[in-house]
Amino acid sequence: MDDAVSVRDLVVDRGRQRVLQGISCVVPRGAVTGLLGPSGSGKTTLMRAIVGVQTVSSGTVTVLGRPAGAAELRHRVGYLTQAPSVYADLTVRENARYFAVLQGRGRADADRAVSDVGLAKAADQLVGTLSGGQRSRASLACALVGEPELVILDEPTVGQDPVLRADLWARFHAMAATGTTLLVSSHVMDEAARCDRLLLIRDGRLVADDTPDAVRATTGVDDLEEAFLRLIRASEQEGAGEREE
Amino acid sequence: MNPRILAATTGRILRQLRHDKRTVALLVVVPTVLLTLVYFMYVDQPTPPGRPSVFDQVALIMLGFFPFIIMFLVTSIAMLRERTTGTLERLLTTPLGKLDLLFGYGIAFGLAGVLQSTIASLVAYRVFGLDTAGSLWLVVMIAGVNAVLAVALGLFCSAFARTEFQAVQFMPVVVLPQLLLCGLFVPRGEMAGWLQAISDVLPLSYAVEALQEVGAHADPTGTMWRDVAIVGGAAVAALVLAAATLRRRSG
Numbered sequence: 001m002d003d004a005v006s007v008r009d010l011v012v013d014r015g016r017q018r019v020l021q022g023i024s025c026v027v028p029r030g031a032v033t034g035l036l037g038p039s040g041s042g043k044t045t046l047m048r049a050i051v052g053v054q055t056v057s058s059g060t061v062t063v064l065g066r067p068a069g070a071a072e073l074r075h076r077v078g079y080l081t082q083a084p085s086v087y088a089d090l091t092v093r094e095n096a097r098y099f100a101v102l103q104g105r106g107r108a109d110a111d112r113a114v115s116d117v118g119l120a121k122a123a124d125q126l127v128g129t130l131s132g133g134q135r136s137r138a139s140l141a142c143a144l145v146g147e148p149e150l151v152i153l154d155e156p157t158v159g160q161d162p163v164l165r166a167d168l169w170a171r172f173h174a175m176a177a178t179g180t181t182l183l184v185s186s187h188v189m190d191e192a193a194r195c196d197r198l199l200l201i202r203d204g205r206l207v208a209d210d211t212p213d214a215v216r217a218t219t220g221v222d223d224l225e226e227a228f229l230r231l232i233r234a235s236e237q238e239g240a241g242e243r244e245e
Numbered sequence: 246m247n248p249r250i251l252a253a254t255t256g257r258i259l260r261q262l263r264h265d266k267r268t269v270a271l272l273v274v275v276p277t278v279l280l281t282l283v284y285f286m287y288v289d290q291p292t293p294p295g296r297p298s299v300f301d302q303v304a305l306i307m308l309g310f311f312p313f314i315i316m317f318l319v320t321s322i323a324m325l326r327e328r329t330t331g332t333l334e335r336l337l338t339t340p341l342g343k344l345d346l347l348f349g350y351g352i353a354f355g356l357a358g359v360l361q362s363t364i365a366s367l368v369a370y371r372v373f374g375l376d377t378a379g380s381l382w383l384v385v386m387i388a389g390v391n392a393v394l395a396v397a398l399g400l401f402c403s404a405f406a407r408t409e410f411q412a413v414q415f416m417p418v419v420v421l422p423q424l425l426l427c428g429l430f431v432p433r434g435e436m437a438g439w440l441q442a443i444s445d446v447l448p449l450s451y452a453v454e455a456l457q458e459v460g461a462h463a464d465p466t467g468t469m470w471r472d473v474a475i476v477g478g479a480a481v482a483a484l485v486l487a488a489a490t491l492r493r494r495s496g
Contacts, residue, residue, distance in 0.1 A: 014496055051338050055496045069494065074340045085331030089261045101253035102339040126264060142335075 003030045004181035010059035019045045021204040032176050034195030035185040043185040051079045075093040078148035084139035088128035092138045103146025113145040133159040153184045169194045189225040246344045254349030276311045276365035277294030284373045300347035312358030312392035321412040327367050339495045351396050356391020379459035390476050397483035423449035448479035
């Protein structure tokens, strides 16, 4: 049980729609795991299940040795939602300070989290006046302020400029180097190469669970986007006419 | 509940309000403007001998209703925003307890209600010569309890609204029946039995009775304290119901 997250046969239904169709996977400790897949593939639902805010139909999700959503996990897991969930009518600093207190941290931690996401200059601006990219970084600062052991980031780099995106990925790897576990979702395949490990999901099923190099090796192509395409085609042939698209 | 988290949550909600200068200005100015209207509406109306003037009766009740109506609306919208922008879901993944959040709202907007009713009461007493046997501060206290009740009802009702349009529609549903049946328009004793029965279960009927006690008696009466306790109890009951609408897990 050395994995930070272990998911077994997870099924999630939303209304009549089956969103996750029996997913089993693990997220290893102290590494950056990428969760990739097209929009609507179930990435957010899987992340919500790991954070423990998603009602699940069957299967188990174990997080840091405890069932997902257990009360003692609330100060050990940081969650960045896809839409920035920060208060638009507070400044960046006020947001960070509030979430810092919730995690038992102080003002210095809040200010550090703000500068870590490159918002030191905008710290006293109201979040409502920020650009989309800045707003999502403000939200990221609030997710990281408690220095959680496990960080779940739902599309943290969407809308960021390339330089900032590189900075953020460098930061994620620095965190992993100190033992933090990160699960980062993205629908942009060029981010896959930056991850230590990859989970590819499509239509609520796991298509690949491997390192980027192993994915390249099994498919025989260098480009991860092309590699994923081959994996998806292969899995569709296995599923033989079970689904269409 | 965790005192640090509760204090931080209360502070956060007040800070959000403070950044919204126009809302603060409206909170302060609108009751005064309405009191002015009411004052001039009734200024030439004759007062039956031995009874308080119509302005005294109406203004006293208005002082109790302002914070109730406004805090109900403000809370419904604020909580709906927490739900729709994802901050509520995020908060519930942190060590924050549901009661930290609910009491944070109760304290923050309760204070805002007290501030509003203090200003409105000072204007009513000092500028328009509102005359009550009891103290202005008893009126402010009752208005404060009303505000807390309004916050609790707002937190609860926001669970049943998906949009701001829906949320504001709960205002007439929650407020108007209580205003109509509180005894301001027709004394409660003169209403049909079934109307009285409805009035008996509406908490604002007791708030109005408490205010009328302050109007008629120099010292706080037992009836007034009992009524304040009933309104406070209703607020606690509404907060418990609101807690039941906060789910850490959803579909």
